[in-house]
Amino acid sequence: MRVLLVSANREHIPDPIFPLGLAYIAAATQHAGHDIDVADLCFGRNPLARLQQQIQTFRPEVVGLSIRNVDNAAYPLTVDYLSLHQDVVDAIRAATSVPVVLGGSGFSILPETFMQKLHGDYGISGEAEDLFVALLDALENGLDPGNIPGVLTQHRENLAGLYIKLPGRPSPRWNNSLHPARQPFDYGRYIRRGGTGNIQTKRGCIFKCNYCTYPLLEGHGFRERLATDVVDEIQTLLETYGPHPLFFVDSILNFPRGHIEGICEEILHRNLAVRWSCYATPVKLDRNQAQLMARAGCEGIDLGTDAVDDDQLRRLGKSFNAATVFRANRYCLEAGLRVCHTLIFGGPGETGTTIRNTCRAIRDMQPTAVIAMTGVRIYPGTPLAEQLIAAGKISRSDTGLTPTFYIEPDIADFLPGYLQQQALETGNWVLPGMEPPLLPLSQRVLRALGISGPLWRLLRFPWMRQISRSKFRRPGTSWGIPNLRRKVL
Numbered sequence: 001m002r003v004l005l006v007s008a009n010r011e012h013i014p015d016p017i018f019p020l021g022l023a024y025i026a027a028a029t030q031h032a033g034h035d036i037d038v039a040d041l042c043f044g045r046n047p048l049a050r051l052q053q054q055i056q057t058f059r060p061e062v063v064g065l066s067i068r069n070v071d072n073a074a075y076p077l078t079v080d081y082l083s084l085h086q087d088v089v090d091a092i093r094a095a096t097s098v099p100v101v102l103g104g105s106g107f108s109i110l111p112e113t114f115m116q117k118l119h120g121d122y123g124i125s126g127e128a129e130d131l132f133v134a135l136l137d138a139l140e141n142g143l144d145p146g147n148i149p150g151v152l153t154q155h156r157e158n159l160a161g162l163y164i165k166l167p168g169r170p171s172p173r174w175n176n177s178l179h180p181a182r183q184p185f186d187y188g189r190y191i192r193r194g195g196t197g198n199i200q201t202k203r204g205c206i207f208k209c210n211y212c213t214y215p216l217l218e219g220h221g222f223r224e225r226l227a228t229d230v231v232d233e234i235q236t237l238l239e240t241y242g243p244h245p246l247f248f249v250d251s252i253l254n255f256p257r258g259h260i261e262g263i264c265e266e267i268l269h270r271n272l273a274v275r276w277s278c279y280a281t282p283v284k285l286d287r288n289q290a291q292l293m294a295r296a297g298c299e300g301i302d303l304g305t306d307a308v309d310d311d312q313l314r315r316l317g318k319s320f321n322a323a324t325v326f327r328a329n330r331y332c333l334e335a336g337l338r339v340c341h342t343l344i345f346g347g348p349g350e351t352g353t354t355i356r357n358t359c360r361a362i363r364d365m366q367p368t369a370v371i372a373m374t375g376v377r378i379y380p381g382t383p384l385a386e387q388l389i390a391a392g393k394i395s396r397s398d399t400g401l402t403p404t405f406y407i408e409p410d411i412a413d414f415l416p417g418y419l420q421q422q423a424l425e426t427g428n429w430v431l432p433g434m435e436p437p438l439l440p441l442s443q444r445v446l447r448a449l450g451i452s453g454p455l456w457r458l459l460r461f462p463w464m465r466q467i468s469r470s471k472f473r474r475p476g477t478s479w480g481i482p483n484l485r486r487k488v489l
Ligand code: B12
Pocket: 009, 011, 012, 013, 014, 015, 016, 017, 018, 020, 021, 022, 024, 025, 063, 064, 065, 066, 067, 068, 069, 070, 071, 072, 073, 074, 101, 102, 103, 104, 105, 106, 108, 109, 123, 124, 126, 127, 128, 129, 132, 171, 196, 197, 198, 200, 213, 214, 217, 218, 247, 248, 249, 250, 251, 432
């Protein structure tokens, strides 16, 4: 069949991100013998007109639409992408009447709601290499894809909750050396404009942080690729596109023990010069691991710290305490790794004391950068959403498409100003949703100057800290960002 794969994402903040998930779908579809074309709407003017022209020329028999983001998950300057997705579906419908299949991480967080809002013919929640191919086979053979378990259709009812109960169905094709098909896309443009390429080494997460969607999207167990297969892919990427930094998109790269070690050893064994960064957990992050990662090209590590107060860590469902964070931070700095701590303030039970404890501890640790979220984005199906519903603090309808944030009422007035003060004093804090993001123009200039990798690494330089500080000297302005739909509880 002729299959057109469309990536709807046009977000350039913090960077344009190569649509890795759709590239996996493209690879699986090609391997199954179908003819594919891709339409990536990320760059250029008038992408919808281009998309319609492409539909006229390619005459697809099926269109697959990838929906990566629901919103920017930041408060109070929340950006909601629903209308953008509606425009894309309208443009497709105006140009063709073939079935439209919805998928992607954003779609998978709220599959039924997206199906209703966007009137997709079919939808697949979670990883979809196998199911998408099965769906195409059904269409090709005149069968009803609605009979395939896991495929959503417009005509089925009572599917509510099905995908939350069946998260991250393993896709055998994925572990089986299926590499994403990057060639049909302009991967090079993402490296130039976005500063990093991306690669996935495993799926799933065994931890139970109570606000987190990753286990729902990818499954509660780890499914790892072989180190040799991962490094084959890295090597091919460097040979094909030249040297460029990579981001490992795994939920946490350094757990379970042995996985990243195997990859690092293989990188060193092949003498590959690759710079990379990742998300990591402080759990079991010891001196050996940090040093091996540094030797194998790791230039920045984004620790999912969330808080540095034992009570607050427990309430967020984290599997470590403040002492573990201190230790992990020290090992990383000793190994020469740049560290960014991601923090979440305002969750249930947060008090002025827990906020101050976290801020004090973070300042003591002297990381390169801090990304601090104000409020917890509440996602359906997460333990936190269920807990708040059971406690009567939110209703189920609060976990729908309108981005909803929980801020503990007692500290709601104090929190934003206090975080802005931290940012002003230190200069290395980034407050998504509370400050103007790096404007696309400045981002372009930095990339054009050849600065690659995550931009938070620049916060080690006094001049960048000065620029960062100056953003907090005009509190109360909206910096021209549309304050779209969102709710605070
Ligand atoms: C790594 C990551 C990042 C990195 C990316 C770095 C890089 N160079 O790639 C960074 C830190 C930069 C980042 C930024 C952002 N991110 Co992010 N990110 C992720 C993460 C952890 C992995 C994404 C990934 O690559 N997965 C691997 C691929 C293979 O999986 P996949 O894309 O899901 O694709 C599979 C399926 O979805 C499906 N599929 C995909 N497309 C299609 C199409 C069809 C037709 C079908 C049938 C199926 C299908 O099949 C694929 C293969 O199995 C996810 C969480 C997660 N675990 O998914 C969040 C996630 C995607 N991010 C999210 C968000 C919000 C953002 C930001 C907006 C945050 C911000 N304010 O800055 C930005 C947006 C950036 C942008 N330009 O779009 C949200 C999106 C949901 C939401 N709330 O809207 C997620 C889901 C996390 C969350 N909060 O739940 N992110």
